Amino acid sequence: MPTKKKNLSYPLWHPYLPMNNIEEEVTMLVEGKGCRVRDQHGNQYIDAGGGLWSIQCGLGHPYIIDAITKQLHHLSYGTLFDSRGNEPALLLARALVAMSPNPLEWVYLTGSGSEAVELAIKIARLHWALKGRDDKKGIAYLDRSYHGTFFGSMGVTALIEQKKEFGPLLPAIFSITAPDPDRCPPDTSYVDFSINCARELEKLAVEGNIAAFIAEPILGAAGVIIPPKEYFQTIKEICVKYDVLLILDEVATGFGRTGKWFATEHFGIEPDILLLAKGINSGYLPLGAVLFSEQIGNTMLEEKCGLGHGSSHNGNPPCCAAALATIDVIRNENLIEKSVESGAYFRSRLEELRVYPWIKEIRSIGLMLSVVFVQEDGRNVTQEQVDLLCKALKNRGVLAYPGGASLVFCPALIISTQEIDEVVDALQAVLKSVRLHDGEMDFVAKAEALT
Numbered sequence: 001m002p003t004k005k006k007n008l009s010y011p012l013w014h015p016y017l018p019m020n021n022i023e024e025e026v027t028m029l030v031e032g033k034g035c036r037v038r039d040q041h042g043n044q045y046i047d048a049g050g051g052l053w054s055i056q057c058g059l060g061h062p063y064i065i066d067a068i069t070k071q072l073h074h075l076s077y078g079t080l081f082d083s084r085g086n087e088p089a090l091l092l093a094r095a096l097v098a099m100s101p102n103p104l105e106w107v108y109l110t111g112s113g114s115e116a117v118e119l120a121i122k123i124a125r126l127h128w129a130l131k132g133r134d135d136k137k138g139i140a141y142l143d144r145s146y147h148g149t150f151f152g153s154m155g156v157t158a159l160i161e162q163k164k165e166f167g168p169l170l171p172a173i174f175s176i177t178a179p180d181p182d183r184c185p186p187d188t189s190y191v192d193f194s195i196n197c198a199r200e201l202e203k204l205a206v207e208g209n210i211a212a213f214i215a216e217p218i219l220g221a222a223g224v225i226i227p228p229k230e231y232f233q234t235i236k237e238i239c240v241k242y243d244v245l246l247i248l249d250e251v252a253t254g255f256g257r258t259g260k261w262f263a264t265e266h267f268g269i270e271p272d273i274l275l276l277a278k279g280i281n282s283g284y285l286p287l288g289a290v291l292f293s294e295q296i297g298n299t300m301l302e303e304k305c306g307l308g309h310g311s312s313h314n315g316n317p318p319c320c321a322a323a324l325a326t327i328d329v330i331r332n333e334n335l336i337e338k339s340v341e342s343g344a345y346f347r348s349r350l351e352e353l354r355v356y357p358w359i360k361e362i363r364s365i366g367l368m369l370s371v372v373f374v375q376e377d378g379r380n381v382t383q384e385q386v387d388l389l390c391k392a393l394k395n396r397g398v399l400a401y402p403g404g405a406s407l408v409f410c411p412a413l414i415i416s417t418q419e420i421d422e423v424v425d426a427l428q429a430v431l432k433s434v435r436l437h438d439g440e441m442d443f444v445a446k447a448e449a450l451t
């Protein structure tokens, strides 16, 4: 047996963060109910990030817990390998087909959003290979995208700094300009700029070897970028014209987050492949899904071709039971309507904070909101400044995530107006006590604090 050199008291490696000094910084959550959580020191927080933008129905929902518990007693494990099936997985697949925003006939259940992206890329390449188009391997993506951290999903993610060090990455991936309003030239309307961005797909597709284009309908990690309708309409036209499959990643935007079941509905476009995870089961257990069209399914059926993909937890019964229960709760508690109403209220309260010079923009759709910050001299804030704002907000009892130059709020859809008030009041207290300049964030003395 190898001798242990050192006994680390915190041997748990976290995503992204350097692990130096993490032990002192870690907020160990020990309890949560609804939108509220408590840490190991007894500090209470409102979780305005909804876990990781996933806890649609709030923490500790008895109906979902009951469904998971019942399923654990009934059949605690199941696989879809070797032609075995299980009822919750089938019921969930049927439910997803029935509720998909456009006709999508098939469902493959995954263990995460990243895995769903991975599989979507495989399906797109396989589809064209089966159609005799072995040259069609290219995957186009947006240069402000976030699609996950596996090799394929990281490949099509722009917002991961270590991509270079992890390379070589997936071959034949091509980024195009995201319709980020921040980059819109002053003499061009945002709609025209977005259409120009979409046209970059055409430049790539004209060569003929682009298999698919993947995008988030609303770019979450980039700071809640909401493209105009015309953007996706142009994208769809290009996809149809050049035989490019459209993959929409609704991992963050699905299940009521944007005030509709799926964000795709805001744009009226029909993806060939739709990706889901996070809110699919309120984040209670790991689960994702890939929905794909009859046409893609038929290509595989005609060739009697299986799908070279599978993991021990695809179609796991308790994970699927949690999803079925989540769909019930969203319906029974009118959480889509709540997302619209509470989103509008949250937005109206945030608008009051525009008196502070650090706010450049507020973006929102349903309960997906971001506050974009700016420095004293008009320059964009740095990542460090956004991290410090996040920390300051946490010190005032609110958890949220940074997204580009902004703070992103994606609370549970059950958030109350009182909880929204607490979040906005905390943000206000932070904004009036800071100064953002030269890449720094200073706390100003009480007497100087902005009113």
Ligand SMILES: Cc1ncc(COP(=O)(O)O)c(C=O)c1O
Pocket (backbone or CB within 6 Å): 112, 113, 114, 115, 117, 146, 147, 148, 149, 216, 220, 221, 249, 250, 251, 252, 277, 278
């Ligand atoms: C749009 C989008 N796609 C994919 C992912 C990756 O999902 P997961 O973290 O479940 O792997 C995320 C995660 O934040 C996401 O926001």
